Amino acid sequence: MSSTYVHYSTPSSLPSDYALLSRYAAAHDLPPETSQPADEAEASGNAVEDADAYTDPRGVAINGTLRRKKSRRSSFPTSYLTPFNPTMGPLPDKSGHRSGPKAPEATENTPLLAPLVPRIEEECDAEDRVEPPNVLKMFKEEAAVLVKYTVPVFVTHLFEYSLVIASVISIGHLSTAALAASTLGSMTASVSGYSIIQGFASTLDTMLPSAWTSTQPQLVGLWSQRMAVVMAATLVPILCIWFSSESILLFLKQEPEVARLAAVYLRWAAIGLPAYAFNSISRRYFQSQGLFTVPTRIILGVAPVNAALNYLLVWGPEPFRLGFIGAPIATAISFNLISLMSVIYGIFFVPKTAWHPLTMRCFTSLGVLVQLGLSGVGQVASEWWSWELVGLAASQLGPIALATQSVLLVSASTTYQAPFALSVASSVRIGNLLGEENPKRAAVASKCAILMSLVISAVWSTMFMVFRHSWAHLFNDDPAVVTLVASILPLVALFQVFDGLSAITAGILRAIGKQFTGALLNLSAYYVVGIPFGVWLAFWRDMQLHGLWIGLTVSLVYCAAAGVWLCLRTDWNREVEKVRVRLEADKHSNGDVEGLH
Structure with missing residues (x-):
């Protein structure tokens, strides 16, 4: 199993049913x-x-x-949302304050019909219109909102991980060659496919949340359609690599039988690749509307089906048993089931407020998505690939070091899911606040997320330090592995603090459209500072695996420090203005396109 797939492949977009508008009027009088x-x-x-x-x-x-x-549909099943009283458009208090977009004063040029403003209405947002709270109160309120958003994301990531674990377990019992081939296949899929898709999809973390709370919520659907066009083009070279993977792996000096089986694995896994790309879009589509529990419900339904399919297709009765190819087929079917359930949920259980009719507009403004998407690939994929390089370096240190690296990486990957889920929640919350033109709360939300990551890291670091002498027994009982794991865990405990901070700052940078900055941070942190320094310590200073983890820790210290500095220096009023300009540009382009038809 690819180490990077464990650490960074979980989808970064998910949804909740407590923040949808319950009614929509046809139009203002x-x-x-x-x-x-x-x-x-x-x-x-x-x-x-x-x-x-x-x-x-x-x-x-x-x-x-x-x-x-x-x-609009006037209502939808109440079993899928927590009732609340939504705010339709500007509702200023006596002081004229509100947390949504500011309503312009009426002039002779004021449009006759003003669109309704859908909102993710949190209780604290409603209170803002009555009395602007102090900073301490806002910190408490934003912490509560972020926890509410983070929990379903974290649960979804864990069950998403079960799709991969079921495949590895089912193949692992076939043969050593089969396990090696599935590991090589999934690593190739992560490096050449999944990381690219997630990098491009990260662009929607910038576009969708702010569009949803703006006066043009249908832009959520339009940007999703545009991303689907970009993804369709991106899948072509990825599929070409996957279907010619055997010759590529042989060129890279892989063992012929393992390369052949890995290529077979990738060809069958390709059945689920379009669905994987669609899921990365649909989850962000739901997530931007505050529907954080939708993917959780979907994955809870699909995870047991995936486990059953793995057993049936790999080890089941003769009519169904396919052996090695059964595992990638089961995973591909599961990805397609998630897509199907997402479509059904979007059609029947969610109002169409965010949807944009299918028009030629989905082929416009693609350059923006490609530009941000390439930066997103640099931000996301560079991190995935760095862990593959570290794993390759660890394999040169002998079987004990490799086994220890596996224990440490799985441990760090598991604990990483909590700050990663928080970074997803932060992207959505900050993006929504920017769309509502509420820079003060966006600034507080970003600082609150950074502080929350330190609390989460403190919990994991304490756990590793308390159980460091027995931790390795969860995975392996070899005394040499147990001793080596115990000696490196203090480094891993320190690593948690900066890994969490870098995850949160990456989420904040995505929310404000600075994927290129995040890409530069990751590329310089891993490939200029961390990995070269770690390899030098490991092989030239003879520090072995300790040296590699010191290098990783140094890279994340640099990445986290620079990320926090950038986030704290952000001009949130300027970020609100950037969102307003982007939305206005789309509104004007809509008029131009409509005039052509």
């Missing part, structure tokens, strides 16, 4: 002197249903017609 009855407008062909902007920037009706907002 028009002033008597300017309104046009809907029936009359439809009869004259002048009413055009549109989920986007209603007028051009000058307030003139597009194409000489009066556009009417598409009717």
Whole structure:
């Protein structure tokens, strides 16, 4: 099993059903002197249903017609959400403050129809309109919101991991060659496929949350459609690599039989690759709307099916037993089931507020996604690949060091899921607040997330230090491995602090669209500082595995320190303005595209 797949392959987008609007009106009432009855407008062909902007920037009706907002479903099953009283658009208090986008003063150019503003309405957001809270109170409120968002993400990651574990366990009992081939196959899949997809999908962490809480929530669906176009193009070279993987692995001097079986593994795993890409988009689509428990429910349904399929297709009765290829087929089927259930959930159980009708607009503004996506690949994939390099270096130190590295990496990967889940929650919360034009709370949320990562890291570090002499027995009873693990665990305990901080700061950078900055941080931290220093200590200073982990720790100290410094220096008012400009540009481009049809 690829070590990086364990550490970094869990999806970074997930959803919750406590923050959806329960009702949507068809449109605001028009002033008597300017309104046009809907029936009359439809009869004259002048009413055009549109989920986007209603007028051009000058307030003139597009194409000489009066556009009417598409009717929304007025309600949906209450079993899927916690009731609350949503805020539709601006609701200022006596001081004029509100946590959503500021309503412009009415002028002669004010559009006749103002779109409704869907919100992820947290209790603390509603209180902001009554009385602006102090900073300490905001810290407590944001901590509560982030915990609420993080828990379902963390649970989903654990069950997502079970899809991989079931495959490894089922193949591991076939033969040593089969286990080696599945490990090589999954490592190749992670390096050449899954990491690329997750890197591109990280762009949606910037685009979707702020769009949802803006005056154009349908841009959530539009950006998701655009990302699907980018992903479709990205899958072509990935599939070419996977289907020619045997010759590539042989060129890299892999054992012929292992290379052949790994290539077989990848060809069957390719059945699930489009679904994996779709899932990385659909989860962010739900997540941006605050639906953090939707993927949890879906994965809870699919995980037992995946386990059953692994048994049935690898070890089951003769009519169903496929042996080695059964495991990648089971995983591919599971990915496709997740996709199918996501589509069903999106169609039948979630209002269409975030959805944009399928039009040629999904082929516009792709350059923005490609540019941010490449930076996202640099940020995400560089981290995955660095762990493969460290694992390769550890394999040169002998079987004891390799076994110890496996124990330490699995341990660090498991504890990493908590700060990683918090980083996902932070991206969503900060993005939503930027879309609501609430820079003060966005700043507090980012600082709160950083402090929470330190608390989480303190828990894991304490656990490793308390149980360091017996920790290795969870995985291996070899006395040499137990001793070596105990001697390196203090380093791993220190490593937790900076691993958590780097995860959180990466999430904050994604929320504000600074994937390129995150990519530069990771590339310099791992490939310029950490790995060369660790290899020098391990082989030239004869520090063995200790040297590699010192190098990793140094790289994360650098990455975390620079990330925290960048996040604390962020001008949140400027970030709000960047979101406003991006949304305005899309609104104007909508008018241009509509005029072409």
